[in-house]
Amino acid sequence: MKGWSEELVKEILGFIHAYSDCHSLEAELDPEFNDLALNIFKFQYQGNPHYKRYCQRRHKSPLTVKRWEDIPPIPFQMFKETVLACEPIEEAEAVFMTSGSTNKEKRGRHYHPTLEVWDASMVPPFKHYVLPDRDQMTIYVLSPAEDVNENSSLSRYLSLAVKHYGTRDSAFFFSKEAGFDMAGLVSALRKSEAKGEPVLLMGATFAYVHFLDYCRAEGLAFNLPDSSRIFDTGGLKGQAREVTMEELYSWFKDYFSIERELSINMYGMTELSSQLYDRTIATKVKGGQVCMEKIGPAWTRLQVLNPDTLNPVSFGETGLLAHYDLANWNSAVAVLTEDLGYQTKNGFVLLGRTKGSEARGCSIAIDEMLAEQTSR
Amino acid sequence: MEQHILAYFVPKGICIDIHEEHTFGEYILEFPNLSSAQVMELSTRLRLNRGKYLANLKTERIVEIIDKTIQLWLNPQYPLRKLAETLLPMITAYDAEIVRLELKRFLRGFRKKDLYRFLDEEFDNPGMLDNFRPRKSGGFTRVYGPELILHFFSGNVPGLPIWSMIMGLLLKSAGIGKTSSAEPLMAVLFAQSLAEVDENLAECLAVLPWKGGSAQFEDLLLERADAVVIYGSSQTVEKIKNKVRQPIPVLGYGHKISFAAVGQEALTADRYQDTVHRLANDVSVYDQQSCLSPQLVFVERGGVISPRQFAQLLASELDRYEKRRPRAKLGDAEIHAIRSLRNRYEAMAISNSEIDVYASGGGTEWTVVYHGRPGFEGSPLNRTIQVFACQCLEEALSHLRPYRSYLQSAGIAVAPERLEALAHCLAQEGVSRITAIGQMTLGVAGWHHDARFNLADLVRFVDIERSAEQLAELYDPDVE
Numbered sequence: 001m002k003g004w005s006e007e008l009v010k011e012i013l014g015f016i017h018a019y020s021d022c023h024s025l026e027a028e029l030d031p032e033f034n035d036l037a038l039n040i041f042k043f044q045y046q047g048n049p050h051y052k053r054y055c056q057r058r059h060k061s062p063l064t065v066k067r068w069e070d071i072p073p074i075p076f077q078m079f080k081e082t083v084l085a086c087e088p089i090e091e092a093e094a095v096f097m098t099s100g101s102t103n104k105e106k107r108g109r110h111y112h113p114t115l116e117v118w119d120a121s122m123v124p125p126f127k128h129y130v131l132p133d134r135d136q137m138t139i140y141v142l143s144p145a146e147d148v149n150e151n152s153s154l155s156r157y158l159s160l161a162v163k164h165y166g167t168r169d170s171a172f173f174f175s176k177e178a179g180f181d182m183a184g185l186v187s188a189l190r191k192s193e194a195k196g197e198p199v200l201l202m203g204a205t206f207a208y209v210h211f212l213d214y215c216r217a218e219g220l221a222f223n224l225p226d227s228s229r230i231f232d233t234g235g236l237k238g239q240a241r242e243v244t245m246e247e248l249y250s251w252f253k254d255y256f257s258i259e260r261e262l263s264i265n266m267y268g269m270t271e272l273s274s275q276l277y278d279r280t281i282a283t284k285v286k287g288g289q290v291c292m293e294k295i296g297p298a299w300t301r302l303q304v305l306n307p308d309t310l311n312p313v314s315f316g317e318t319g320l321l322a323h324y325d326l327a328n329w330n331s332a333v334a335v336l337t338e339d340l341g342y343q344t345k346n347g348f349v350l351l352g353r354t355k356g357s358e359a360r361g362c363s364i365a366i367d368e369m370l371a372e373q374t375s376r
Numbered sequence: 377m378e379q380h381i382l383a384y385f386v387p388k389g390i391c392i393d394i395h396e397e398h399t400f401g402e403y404i405l406e407f408p409n410l411s412s413a414q415v416m417e418l419s420t421r422l423r424l425n426r427g428k429y430l431a432n433l434k435t436e437r438i439v440e441i442i443d444k445t446i447q448l449w450l451n452p453q454y455p456l457r458k459l460a461e462t463l464l465p466m467i468t469a470y471d472a473e474i475v476r477l478e479l480k481r482f483l484r485g486f487r488k489k490d491l492y493r494f495l496d497e498e499f500d501n502p503g504m505l506d507n508f509r510p511r512k513s514g515g516f517t518r519v520y521g522p523e524l525i526l527h528f529f530s531g532n533v534p535g536l537p538i539w540s541m542i543m544g545l546l547l548k549s550a551g552i553g554k555t556s557s558a559e560p561l562m563a564v565l566f567a568q569s570l571a572e573v574d575e576n577l578a579e580c581l582a583v584l585p586w587k588g589g590s591a592q593f594e595d596l597l598l599e600r601a602d603a604v605v606i607y608g609s610s611q612t613v614e615k616i617k618n619k620v621r622q623p624i625p626v627l628g629y630g631h632k633i634s635f636a637a638v639g640q641e642a643l644t645a646d647r648y649q650d651t652v653h654r655l656a657n658d659v660s661v662y663d664q665q666s667c668l669s670p671q672l673v674f675v676e677r678g679g680v681i682s683p684r685q686f687a688q689l690l691a692s693e694l695d696r697y698e699k700r701r702p703r704a705k706l707g708d709a710e711i712h713a714i715r716s717l718r719n720r721y722e723a724m725a726i727s728n729s730e731i732d733v734y735a736s737g738g739g740t741e742w743t744v745v746y747h748g749r750p751g752f753e754g755s756p757l758n759r760t761i762q763v764f765a766c767q768c769l770e771e772a773l774s775h776l777r778p779y780r781s782y783l784q785s786a787g788i789a790v791a792p793e794r795l796e797a798l799a800h801c802l803a804q805e806g807v808s809r810i811t812a813i814g815q816m817t818l819g820v821a822g823w824h825h826d827a828r829f830n831l832a833d834l835v836r837f838v839d840i841e842r843s844a845e846q847l848a849e850l851y852d853p854d855v856e
Contacts, residue, residue, distance in 0.1 A: 081726070307711045354709075355709050
């Protein structure tokens with residue numbers, strides 16, 4: 001596969017570079033996107049017997065699939081249950097793993113033979129959606145960076161952001177030894193306040209909840225300079241504490257003086273190689289109406305599927321999100337999530353993770369039963 | 377023509393305002409607005425009515441009245457039955473044909489002969505419910521049922537509340553039944569039909585819908601009841617149990633898991649098709665919402681078909697069943713649960729040849745997950761079943777242990793010489809009902825529901841000891 005994959009990577013990088021400022025709703029790019037998606041599908045179909053078997057079970061092959069929409073999205077669980085890679089995994093430059101919060105033994109693994117594509121896919125959209133109006137910014141990072149967790153795609157993301165767009169004053173406030181240095185962050189924020197220089201805070205969504213708890217306990221609040229912004233990712237699912245995004249955004253205003261329009265949520269997952277963003281900052285900077293929807297770069301597409309049939313829903317209806325990502329060239333070009341959302345003419349709205357069912361009577365699904373047992 | 381149907385039943389003279397209406401086709405279900413004062417008055421009235429009438433009825437007479445009521449229901453032309461057959465599928469989303477068949481089968485289990493079976497099963501001498509009866513060891517015993525039972529019904533299986541209502545009546549107890557929003561109708565209709573047969577008896581019953589745990593009067597009722605019977609999730613059962621302060625009987629029927637076990641004897645050339653057919657039936661009836669429905673099946677190797685083939689045949693049988701009697705339309709959460717299970721196992725199946733998923737092509741209508749070695753995993757229900765292959769059934773039983781307190785029915789298909797030994801093993805692992813596959817979802821008269829009594833656990837046994845009897849003789853003025 002070596003020659004083929006080199007060729008393919010070149011093609012994908014070409015696409016990314018050519019359309020680095022474009023987004024996934026630009027229809028004139030569809031034919032080109034389609035060709036490349038089908039190429040990648042063919043490559044994965046022939047390069048990975050597991051992938052091939054999954055497609056065959058769905059009666060899909062490069063002979064029958066002519067439109068990117070027909071490429072079967074691979075359930076994200078496959079990254080956990082099997083090796084999804086076309087290139088030899090022992091030669092991979094990086095392997096990103098899911099956190100494995102339910103089962104440490106069973107973590108999803110995403111192998112990247114080269115990080116060149118991943119990096120190329122990360123950098124321009126970050127600039128476009130987070131810092132459209134600036135070349136550099138002081139970035140304070142609340143979550144572990146690459147030196148703390150080399151197997152986390154988020155850690156690499158954070159490190160790359162600082163490397164490419166951080167000023168000299170940028171700093172990481174999470175270390176292996178000390179964990180989250182909240183006091184350090186407080187004094188850094190005070191310094192920014194005094195200097196009047198705007199900052200970008202970056203971290204996992206829940207890191208903010210912890211930090212805001214700390215601020216509340218210590219009676220702290222900040223008046224961060226104009227143009228300061230907050231980047232969060234990961235959402236609030238699966239955490240012991242019930243906090244809604246709306247609450248969190250209102251706290252951002254109360255504790256950091258940062259408006260919703262300068263808060264941005266990035267939607268990413270280990271199983272993908274590209275990220276999707278709130279359009280808040282990008283549209284605010286342009287001066288028009290601020291868009292709250294999410295959108296991805298030109299090398300991604302989204303399908304919303306009926307959870308029952310997995311057929312596409314009509315435009316605007318809620319369903320499961322399936323992401324198509326050309327940067328996922330070595331694993332699966334289409335990934336089926338358990339996230340719910342719907343499309344609008346400006347992008348899509350994420351509604352959060354699906355929840356399992358509750359039993360109606362005395363019969364019980366075993367998952368719930370185990371939850372019952374452990375909660376006792 | 378619109379038809380208004382009351383979603384509650386109360387004795388005559390109790391006035392209740394309508395609060396909410398739910399429309400099902402041309403039918404409008406009317407839900408009451410209940411105040412604490414009304415409900416308290418109601419409970420007093422029920423107790424009074426019982427004292428005046430039901431408490432003095434002979435058991436035989438009660439059996440006759442119930443039997444007559446059931447006979448009404450066994451007539452296909454009976455208007456309330458027709459109404460139930462029309463409305464229940466709309467309310468519950470179950471297939472109409474399943475509702476029709478299962479309701480009929482269920483009600484047949486409460487005819488006179490069955491009612492006597494319930495009584496004789498649990499009391500050496502059911503006459504004890506009417507009088508003091510002599511004991512073998514001397515003296516006399518009489519049985520007293522609770523004056524007022526508070527029932528919490530579940531909505532998973534239409535008609536199930538009737539079971540609990542009838543048990544109460546056999547014990548001469550007045551009853552207040554709280555219906556579930558998932559199926560608020562059948563208990564009401566049954567009370568109405570009782571009133572057709574014996575108005576005074578029905579005056580001892582009330583059926584009311586309210587949101588569990590929300591109403592103020594729920595706590596007041598719990599204080600006033602002499603016994604409480606709860607069907608529902610384990611959390612519901614636990615929550616209500618904790619609220620009961622006084623030492624009264626509280627029977628809770630919480631979450632349970634049932635499964636099937638198929639021996640190689642049931643997989644011979646002339647038998648296997650029937651075996652698969654029976655299991656498909658158990659899986660499909662009421663979409664596994666009953667705690668009696670199998671969530672998984674152990675299949676023994678050594679038959680003419682392998683466990684994997686069994687799983688495949690079960691899949692095609694479920695597909696045929698779906699065509700005849702489609703599964704209920706599900707809510708999002710239930711669909712997500714099935715989809716998530718399928719995705720997980722389909723992902724595993726790709727690199728693990730011991731796992732396979734056979735599933736309906738269009739949507740989530742039915743799913744069979746095959747495992748090449750024994751284990752224990754339940755199902756998100758709604759016609760989703762796990763098939764575990766095993767060398768011999770006895771070997772598979774070791775996997776039951778962690779689920780011990782949740783196990784209920786085992787539907788088994790084995791040769792006669794294995795039946796008792798296997799039943800013994802199952803019993804030791806926590807199973808309380810061993811039944812035929814194909815019959816799993818039908819509880820029979822007199823069964824020990826979750827290993828306990830239906831009637832005897834609710835009553836007080838009052839003894840007149842031999843000494844009192846003998847001493848009384850002494851005071852006979854005419855004694856020699």
